[in-house]
Amino acid sequence: MFKIELKKVTRKRAVKEGNNLKEMEVLKGVDLSVQPEEICTILGPSGSGKSTLLRLINRLEEVSSGSIHLDGIDIKELEVLNLRKKVSLVFQVPVMFDGKVEENLRFGLKVSDEKSDEEMEKCLNLVSLDSNFLKRDSQELSIGERQRVSLARTLMHKPEVLLLDEPTSALDPTATLQIEKLIKDLNQELKLTILFITHNLSQAQRLGHRCVILIAGEKVEEGDSQVVLQNPNNPLSQKFIRGELVKEEK
Amino acid sequence: MIGGIKEVLLALVLVAVSIGISYFRKLDLEKDLLIGTLRSFVQLIAVGYALELVFDLNNLWLILLVILIMVLVGGQTAGSRTKGSLKGFTISTFSIGVGTFFTLGALLLLGVITADPKYVIPLAGMTIGNSTNAAALALERMYSEMKNKKDQIEQALSLGVTSTQAVEHSFKATVRAAMIPTLNLMKIVGLVQLPGAMTGMILAGASPLQAVKLQIIVVYMLICAVSIAAVITSRLSQSTYFTKYHQLVIS
Ligand SMILES: Nc1ncnc2c1ncn2[C@@H]1O[C@H](COP(=O)(O)OP(=O)(O)O)[C@@H](O)[C@H]1O
Ligand SMILES: [Mg+2]
Numbered sequence: 001m002f003k004i005e006l007k008k009v010t011r012k013r014a015v016k017e018g019n020n021l022k023e024m025e026v027l028k029g030v031d032l033s034v035q036p037e038e039i040c041t042i043l044g045p046s047g048s049g050k051s052t053l054l055r056l057i058n059r060l061e062e063v064s065s066g067s068i069h070l071d072g073i074d075i076k077e078l079e080v081l082n083l084r085k086k087v088s089l090v091f092q093v094p095v096m097f098d099g100k101v102e103e104n105l106r107f108g109l110k111v112s113d114e115k116s117d118e119e120m121e122k123c124l125n126l127v128s129l130d131s132n133f134l135k136r137d138s139q140e141l142s143i144g145e146r147q148r149v150s151l152a153r154t155l156m157h158k159p160e161v162l163l164l165d166e167p168t169s170a171l172d173p174t175a176t177l178q179i180e181k182l183i184k185d186l187n188q189e190l191k192l193t194i195l196f197i198t199h200n201l202s203q204a205q206r207l208g209h210r211c212v213i214l215i216a217g218e219k220v221e222e223g224d225s226q227v228v229l230q231n232p233n234n235p236l237s238q239k240f241i242r243g244e245l246v247k248e249e250k
Numbered sequence: 251m252i253g254g255i256k257e258v259l260l261a262l263v264l265v266a267v268s269i270g271i272s273y274f275r276k277l278d279l280e281k282d283l284l285i286g287t288l289r290s291f292v293q294l295i296a297v298g299y300a301l302e303l304v305f306d307l308n309n310l311w312l313i314l315l316v317i318l319i320m321v322l323v324g325g326q327t328a329g330s331r332t333k334g335s336l337k338g339f340t341i342s343t344f345s346i347g348v349g350t351f352f353t354l355g356a357l358l359l360l361g362v363i364t365a366d367p368k369y370v371i372p373l374a375g376m377t378i379g380n381s382t383n384a385a386a387l388a389l390e391r392m393y394s395e396m397k398n399k400k401d402q403i404e405q406a407l408s409l410g411v412t413s414t415q416a417v418e419h420s421f422k423a424t425v426r427a428a429m430i431p432t433l434n435l436m437k438i439v440g441l442v443q444l445p446g447a448m449t450g451m452i453l454a455g456a457s458p459l460q461a462v463k464l465q466i467i468v469v470y471m472l473i474c475a476v477s478i479a480a481v482i483t484s485r486l487s488q489s490t491y492f493t494k495y496h497q498l499v500i501s
Contacts, residue, residue: 014501058408060497080495085410095405108409157410 002087002160002193004057006032008066011052011217026052028217029066034210036071039187039194041208041225043201045245049217050197051092054163057195058089070161088159092166092197094150096138104138105153123152126186128178143170148179155186161193162186168203180207201241205229213237215245262287305367313367317354317374321347324382328483332389341486342385342479349381349478350374353471362467373471376447380432380472381479388428388483395420396491396500403498413492421484428480432472439469 011027027049034040042050055061057068059080068075075083085108097104105120121131127148141149147170154162164183168176180203186192198204204211204225211228213221221228221237232238239245265287272279304312325343332338354374363369396403399420406416414421439445440462447468451461491500 059495060404060408062493062495062497081410081412084408089408091401091405091408093401095401097402097406108406108411108415153409 002071003036003069004032004034004087004161004193004195005069005072006030006053006057006066007069009053009056009063009068010065011049011056011061012064026217027056030214030217030219032212032219032222034193034195036193037187037191038209039183039196039207041196041198041204041211042214043198043204043211043240044214045240046199048214050214051165053214054089054165054195054197057087057161057163058084060089085157086159087161087163088154088157089163090151090154090165090167092169094143094146096141096146096149099138100134101136101138101141101149102134104149105134105156107153109156120152120156123155124149126155126182127152128175128182144172144175147171148175151179151182159192162195164194164196166197166199168198168200176203183207201229213240215240301367301371304371308367310365313365313370316367316371317350317378318347320374320378321350324378325385328382328385328389331386332393337490338389338487341483341490342382342389345385345479345482345486346378346381348482349475350377352478353377353475356474357467357471372447373468376468377471377475381475383431384428384476384480385483387431388424388480389487391424391427392420392484392487392491395424396498400498400500407496407498413496413498414488416496417488421488424484424488425480428484429473429476432476436469436473439465445469 009027009030009032010025012023013026014021015024016022030049030053042053044050052061056063057075059075070078070083070087097107101124102117102120105123117134120134124131124133129145129148129152133145133149138146138149147167151164151167162183168179171179183194183196184207187194196204196207198207208225210223211221211225212219213228213232213234215236220234221232228237229241232241236245265283269280269283271277272283300316304316322343324346325339328342328346329336329339354370354377357363357373358365358370363373395417399417403413403416403420407413435445440448445465445468448461448465451464452458491498493499
């Protein structure tokens with residue numbers, strides 16, 4: 001239900017080149033505004049800074065300059081642990097904590113808002129997993145199952161914004177469509193604002209109201225998904241969409 | 251009686267054996283052995299004179315100064331093994347210091363020992379030696395925990411837990427790793443190895459039973475000091491990897 005705004009967001013990182021450290025700009029003055037209850041997809045070649053962008057909004061990292069606002073409030077003004085529960089990040093490579101799936105689903109919940117089995121089952125069903133998964137050992141799940149448990153684990157916190165980092169990258173086509181449907185349902189029924197990273201163009205078309213293309217840390221394109229993906233303006237994004245972006249241009 | 255300068259010089263024969271082995275087996279260690287021999291000789295003689303002086307003067311402030319210097323040397327040794335060694339030095343010096351002063355203070359207050367340098371200084375030495383090991387192990391382990399479990403820790407953080415909650419497992423593993431050598435010592439003490447304090451007392455003519463009583467006190471003292479040093483080093487070291495906004499920073 002939140003509106004997210006990025007204002008001239010820059011992120012610098014120290015990167016090792018041989019033996020010396022070099023400062024690299026991973027994100028270069030990115031402006032972006034995601035409306036409440038909108039699904040915005042972020043496209044771009046790997047290494048273009050997509051994951052970093054989500055990490056900044058989740059405040060796992062700090063912006064080097066610029067600012068990020070949630071409903072007009074700078075996220076630096078918000079209590080960070082609360083921010084992370086309300087603006088939830090689902091990782092590209094999900095990590096399962098040792099133990100059963102149910103222990104994973106309970107992770108980070110306060111004892112006072114201890115969830116019933118029913119609620120855990122509900123979250124599992126949302127991601128199309130059977131409730132007998134609760135007792136499964138989380139270390140023995142396939143990568144696709146982990147991705148779904150990871151999403152369910154996030155939903156336990158009743159977030160307002162979902163930051164999804166390629167959440168279907170390890171899923172088969174059926175599971176992918178199920179998750180896409182879930183994302184749309186969450187968006188419509190629970191009014192979640194959703195930022196969705198993907199490198200799959202047709203997925204962006206199926207899902208996104210709006211799409212943004214990020215290349216080498218710069219926002220090169222933004223607009224209605226259908227329009228942008230059919231008729232990109234920027235020469236780099238045209239190449240990216242045609243699959244002809246060569247390494248030097250990234 | 252062992253301990254005349256003549257006996258010391260005779261013992262040099264043993265070093266000659268070792269240099270001989272190195273020479274004939276081409277280990278290329280002759281120079282290191284010579285320097286090591288000379289160094290340990292000078293170092294120990296100097297310490298011997300210094301301790302004579304401290305024991306003779308029997309001044310509380312002087313005793314404290316000696317312990318303080320030993321704590322600093324321990325902190326330097328433990329800290330030097332990690333990168334960013336100023337932080338490592340500060341953390342380990344503090345932890346070793348707290349562990350040592352707490353344990354010795356407790357022994358003094360309980361009246362187990364008196365504030366006599368001939369008790370306090372050797373006991374402090376053993377405490378500091380073991381705490382130094384514990385601090386060094388804790389610094390190393392914490393670093394590798396942070397590096398190897400980065401993904402897990404960040405996953406936990408992103409679910410809205412504090413950095414202390416996110417590293418709970420790593421913290422426990424670190425404290426354990428730091429305490430294990432001392433725990434092992436407790437298990438095998440007297441069976442496999444006769445520890446320094448006991449050996450020393452027996453060589454100096456005390457009865458084995460007297461020596462054992464002191465040794466028991468020493469072991470209890472060590473486990474207390476090491477626990478304190480391990481916990482404090484782990485906690486402080488952990489905190490250097492996080493910003494106050496619960497962000498993991500590791501290069
Ligand atoms: N922990 C890190 N340390 C240094 N550089 C990193 C780190 N993580 C990512 N990078 C670099 O930052 C850039 C952006 O990475 P990322 O945001 O993961 O891109 P994307 O998700 O679009 O593939 C890449 O060049 C990557 O190599
Ligand atoms: Mg990525």
